[in-house]
Amino acid sequence: MEEEIFISGRNIPHIDPILEVWHFPISLYLFLGGMAAGIIFFASLFTIMRKEKEVPTAVKGGMIVAVIAISIGLLALLYDLTHILYVWQLYMTVRIESPMSWGAWVLLIVTIISVLWVFSYSTEIFPKWDWKFDFLKKFQAYLIENRRIMAMILLPLSVILGIYTGILLSAFNARPLWNNAILGPLFLTSGLSTGAAAIILFSKNHFEKTLFTKIDLALIILELGLIIHMLMGMYAGSAVQLEALDILMGGEFTVMFFVFVVILGLIFPAMLEGVELMGFKVPSIVPALLILMGGLIFRMVMIEAGQITRYLY
Amino acid sequence: MVIDTLKCVGCSDCVVACQTENNVPVGYCRDWVTESVSGTYPNIELELKSERCNHCDNAPCVRCCPTGASHVAEGGIVLVTPNECIGCGACIESCPYDARFQHPDGYVDKCTFCHHRLEKGQLPACVSVCPTKCMYFGDLEDPTSEVSQLLKSRKHKVLAPEAGTKPNVYYLT
Numbered sequence: 321m322e323e324e325i326f327i328s329g330r331n332i333p334h335i336d337p338i339l340e341v342w343h344f345p346i347s348l349y350l351f352l353g354g355m356a357a358g359i360i361f362f363a364s365l366f367t368i369m370r371k372e373k374e375v376p377t378a379v380k381g382g383m384i385v386a387v388i389a390i391s392i393g394l395l396a397l398l399y400d401l402t403h404i405l406y407v408w409q410l411y412m413t414v415r416i417e418s419p420m421s422w423g424a425w426v427l428l429i430v431t432i433i434s435v436l437w438v439f440s441y442s443t444e445i446f447p448k449w450d451w452k453f454d455f456l457k458k459f460q461a462y463l464i465e466n467r468r469i470m471a472m473i474l475l476p477l478s479v480i481l482g483i484y485t486g487i488l489l490s491a492f493n494a495r496p497l498w499n500n501a502i503l504g505p506l507f508l509t510s511g512l513s514t515g516a517a518a519i520i521l522f523s524k525n526h527f528e529k530t531l532f533t534k535i536d537l538a539l540i541i542l543e544l545g546l547i548i549h550m551l552m553g554m555y556a557g558s559a560v561q562l563e564a565l566d567i568l569m570g571g572e573f574t575v576m577f578f579v580f581v582v583i584l585g586l587i588f589p590a591m592l593e594g595v596e597l598m599g600f601k602v603p604s605i606v607p608a609l610l611i612l613m614g615g616l617i618f619r620m621v622m623i624e625a626g627q628i629t630r631y632l633y
Numbered sequence: 634m635v636i637d638t639l640k641c642v643g644c645s646d647c648v649v650a651c652q653t654e655n656n657v658p659v660g661y662c663r664d665w666v667t668e669s670v671s672g673t674y675p676n677i678e679l680e681l682k683s684e685r686c687n688h689c690d691n692a693p694c695v696r697c698c699p700t701g702a703s704h705v706a707e708g709g710i711v712l713v714t715p716n717e718c719i720g721c722g723a724c725i726e727s728c729p730y731d732a733r734f735q736h737p738d739g740y741v742d743k744c745t746f747c748h749h750r751l752e753k754g755q756l757p758a759c760v761s762v763c764p765t766k767c768m769y770f771g772d773l774e775d776p777t778s779e780v781s782q783l784l785k786s787r788k789h790k791v792l793a794p795e796a797g798t799k800p801n802v803y804y805l806t
């Protein structure tokens with residue numbers, strides 16, 4: 321038996337007895353950023369394929385949702401910084417070793433281009449809106465002409481935006497639950513799936529709804545596979561990883577993870593979508609909302625549970 | 634830094650000295666003392682350790698810092714520049730020793746090996762006050778230094794070597 325205690329009275333806020341430096345705003349950002357990355361990915365993919373007329377919600381309403389989601393996510397990120405007046409220091413340097421550094425740059429570029437994208441569609445979405453000034457109208461015409469170029473820039477950047485949050489967490493080897501290489505692809509898949517769900521939620525076009533239901537179903541199956549892959553990888557891991565796994569398998573977060581994320585957030589909506597694709601009538605809002613909820617709870621579980629896991633020495 | 638666990642009595646003088654020297658805010662600490670008990674009665678072993686930032690050679694906090702506020706200074710000491718720190722908390726998450734914390738003023742703070750004292754040729758506050766003289770400070774790269782000699786002649790260990798951080802605080806056992 322071994323027991324270790326602090327005898328000098330250590331009780332640092334947010335660190336002792338369990339680490340709690342990252343709170344709900346971070347989970348919210350991971351979810352919103354992933355979802356926005358998904359929407360932007362589909363919008364730019366269909367634009368590059370010249371099929372944007374077939375997916376009107378993805379390229380118009382969906383992109384507005386993406387811009388709003390990124391903005392809320394950014395505010396959440398800023399809210400969780402403790403030395404916020406120095407936030408400009410993020411953009412004084414690029415550090416390849418730090419996923420947060422290049423992620424912040426990608427986030428900035430994606431946000432700017434997405435706002436321009438929505439601006440280029442603004443007159444189509446709100447036909448009565450008038451941009452008054454001539455130079456704005458000229459700029460808009462220029463953007464409309466170059467929409468495919470915007471899409472070509474956004475497509476790879478949206479993949480990076482979706483995957484970097486997972487890479488960021490997996491780069492912390494001090495937190496064994498996060499420290500597995502599959503977390504990046506898993507977060508990307510989850511982001512694409514929640515993005516597709518958001519498009520289904522706002523779409524009124526039957527063809528578009530069916531198309532994204534198919535895409536979403538495939539992504540959910542892939543995501544379930546990646547989750548099994550992650551759990552199996554940890555089962556085969558070292559002592560610290562096995563201990564970290566206990567939190568998800570038979571520990572504090574088991575119900576949150578398996579009931580709310582795996583069953584209610586993935587398996588059940590996947591079944592509903594499958595039934596819908598077979599021709600039965602299912603209100604598509606139900607699986608879409610469940611997937612979005614599952615995505616958010618997944619990030620919350622990973623952030624909170626991950627911070628509890630640590631090296632014991 | 635080399636710490637002799639056989640001489641340490643767990644008085645926590647090092648902690649108080651650090652808090653006084655570095656104006657560490659109340660409720661926070663840059664170093665701390667742990668007591669580990671192993672074995673079953675009557676075969677019990679007790680080990681006391683004064684712990685702090687390990688100023689790792691492969692420091693994950695320096696790697697993950699998005700602004701470069703966390704950096705390795707001359708001589709291998711890991712430091713934080715408060716005016717470059719945005720308080721994102723990534724370095725706190727990355728440290729397997731939980732040696733860092735958010736200062737009430739917002740930036741991230743930790744042990745500096747009393748950098749300001751070293752520049753004047755003095756020892757870190759914790760080392761200089763230790764009543765049992767169980768702490769040694771010096772240049773590990775110089776084979777003739779006291780710390781190098783101790784590591785040559787005594788059994789020693791580092792904390793969580795499996796984390797791969799290559800820590801620079803050694804414990805004589």
